[in-house]
Amino acid sequence: KSKVFLKYYHAEQLSRLYSDMVRAIVTIQSYVRMRLVRSRFKQRQYKHSNDMIIQELHRHPKFSRSNIDDEQLTKEKAIIHIQSCIRGYLQRYRFRRMKNRKPKATKSYETAAAIIQKCYRGFVVRKAYHIYRQRLNTQILCFLQHIELISNEFFTKTVKTNYSVPFKNLEPRPINMFLNKTFTQRISQYLFPPSPPLPVPSPFSMFSPPLPPPDAPTLIRPSMITSNILIGRGSRFLNGTE
Known part of the structure; x- marks a missing residue:
């Protein structure tokens, strides 16, 4: 169906x-x-027409490379000419102002010589002061480095000797003068370290203040913590507990 x-x-x-x-x-x-x-x-026709226009413009002598270079060179020459004219105008204007000024009384040769000597002395002193500041900064840097080395050494020794001793193990010991003298020398070395090395003397040392001799001791004010540590260690050493 x-x-x-x-x-x-x-x-x-x-x-x-x-x-x-x-x-x-x-x-x-x-x-x-x-x-x-x-x-x-x-x-395609539009692109072809654009290509043809570009080719025609490229082939045109107005848009050639040599013509563009000539135009650029012409612009540079025009800029240089304008700048030279402006400079000439400014120089002529300044010369005219200087010429119109009233002539001042000429200074004598002695005054001129004094001014020259003053300028030269100022230059020499400024240069010598600059060298002196450099030397002073070098001395301060050496001194701080020396202090840092001493502090590090003292801290390491303190850490190494920082241990607890039982009270039962402590025994009385007579005071030895030789050991006491040695400990005093150590404390003096810590408190009064040798002076840092001086830099090479400059030819302008005559304008700088005299420096201390190398053998002169450098006074250092120890901190309260360092003094307490040294005094505690000295008392323990003299009592024979260290």
Whole structure:
């Protein structure tokens, strides 16, 4: 019962509808292809026209490399000429102002010599003071480094000897003068270290204050913590507990 029996005019009508649909589809496709081809052709034509314009401009003598270089050189020459004219005008204006000024009374040779000597002395003293400041900064830096080394050494020794001892193990010991003298020398070394090395003397030492001799002791004011530690260690050493 699923079969459909069509008459001849129904089959002819369906074939006509099919042909109309195919014709419409082909027409739409042809219009779409024509549109795409036209757009591509216009783009290619536009690009070709631009290329032709660029080539024509490149071939034109006005836009040649030599002509552009000549124009740039002409601009630079014009700029240089304008600058030279402005400089000349400014110099002439200054010269005219100097010329119109009233001539001052000429100073004597002695006054001129005194001014020259004053300027030279000031230059020499400033240079000598600069060298003196450099030497002083070097001495301060050496002194601080020396103090830092001594502090580090003292701290390491303090840390190494910082351990607890039972009270039962302590025994009385007579005071030895030799050990007492040795400990006094150590304390004096910590409190009064040798002076740092001096820099090389400069030829302008005559303008700087005299420096202390190398053998002169450098006085250092120890801190309260360092003094208390040294006094405690000295008392323990003399009592025989260390």
